[in-house]
Amino acid sequence: MSAALRITNLVKRFGGLVATDNLSFDVEDGQSVGLIGPNGAGKTTVFAQIMGEHRQTSGSIELYGREISSDSTPERIRRGVSRTYQVPRPFTDMNVLENIRVGLMPNNIWQMITAKPRYQQETEIALSVGFTETDLQKTPGELAMGDLRKLEMARTIATGTKVMLLDEVFAGLTVAEIAQITVLIQQMRQDGMTFLIVSHDLKALEPLVDKVIAINYGSKIAEGSFNEVLNDEAVRSSYLGAA
Numbered sequence: 001m002s003a004a005l006r007i008t009n010l011v012k013r014f015g016g017l018v019a020t021d022n023l024s025f026d027v028e029d030g031q032s033v034g035l036i037g038p039n040g041a042g043k044t045t046v047f048a049q050i051m052g053e054h055r056q057t058s059g060s061i062e063l064y065g066r067e068i069s070s071d072s073t074p075e076r077i078r079r080g081v082s083r084t085y086q087v088p089r090p091f092t093d094m095n096v097l098e099n100i101r102v103g104l105m106p107n108n109i110w111q112m113i114t115a116k117p118r119y120q121q122e123t124e125i126a127l128s129v130g131f132t133e134t135d136l137q138k139t140p141g142e143l144a145m146g147d148l149r150k151l152e153m154a155r156t157i158a159t160g161t162k163v164m165l166l167d168e169v170f171a172g173l174t175v176a177e178i179a180q181i182t183v184l185i186q187q188m189r190q191d192g193m194t195f196l197i198v199s200h201d202l203k204a205l206e207p208l209v210d211k212v213i214a215i216n217y218g219s220k221i222a223e224g225s226f227n228e229v230l231n232d233e234a235v236r237s238s239y240l241g242a243a
Contacts, residue, residue: 003062004029004163004194005050005081010059012042012049012218019045020056021218027163029064032185032195034209034226036202038238042218043198044086047165050196051083052076063163083165084152086198090140097122097136099151103158121158129154129184146177153184163194170201178204202230214238 005027012020019042027033035043048054050061052073061069068076090099100122126136129150140148149169156164166185170178178201185195185208199205205212205226212229214222222232229235 002029002065003027004031004064005196006060006062006065007046007050008060008062010046010049010061011057012045012054013057019218020049020059023059023215023218023220025213025220025223027194027196030189030192030194031210032189032197032208034205034212035196035198035215036200036205036212036229036235037215041215043215044167045218046215047083047167047196047198050076050081050165077159077161080160080162081165082156082159082161082163084149084156084167084169086168086171088140088145088148088152090148090151090155092140095137095139096126096131096143096151096154099140100125100154100158103155125154125157129157130180144177145172146174146180149173149177149181150184153188157188162192163196164188166195166197166199168198168200170199170204182208 003026008024010020010023011018023046035046037043045054049056052071056069060067063076063079063081066079068079071079091102104121123136131147131150135147140151143151153164169181173181182204189195197205197208209226211224212226213220214229214232214235216238221234221238222229
């Protein structure tokens, strides 16, 4: 496998606060990688730097071998990386199909000429993440949290993303909703999607990941299989609160 996403010596300072401290890791093409750590460890800040929402102080971010640190957020999305948010950010005055349509907006004339009719694409994506026909005209205010998570993922799919960053995708979900999202992620992996997943729900995370990276105070403290990382002394003391 080759690296879909490569983070090298990433540093982010906010004044005197070091939010990311010389962090390095790879996500191989087709992998699903967990990113864990206690509250304030810097996980969401890592996502923000990958997407260009925060520019790193130093270090590099490569997507499929190309340095993207100078790219704007829209350019990074076009190159194949996108994210969801811990608190979903749909367009509240748009229905499900209209929210997905935003990600389908063509970037050039050739895409406009060759693309399927937008309604067909929107519907295919919505149904692929588990929406029913009756859901398609609903607005976000009419959706349960599990469906809002699915809408976030559908919007990233619509951009043509190859690497999906999921930020606390299981937060606020029922057991049944977690099971639905788990199946969806597994199906998307079979279709070739690469994932970097932040989650405090370790039980839900375990069956989804090939490896786990644990960070604390912006630094990597462990990397390996799920069981290796969860049994690491530094992880147990900092993340799980064990002695």
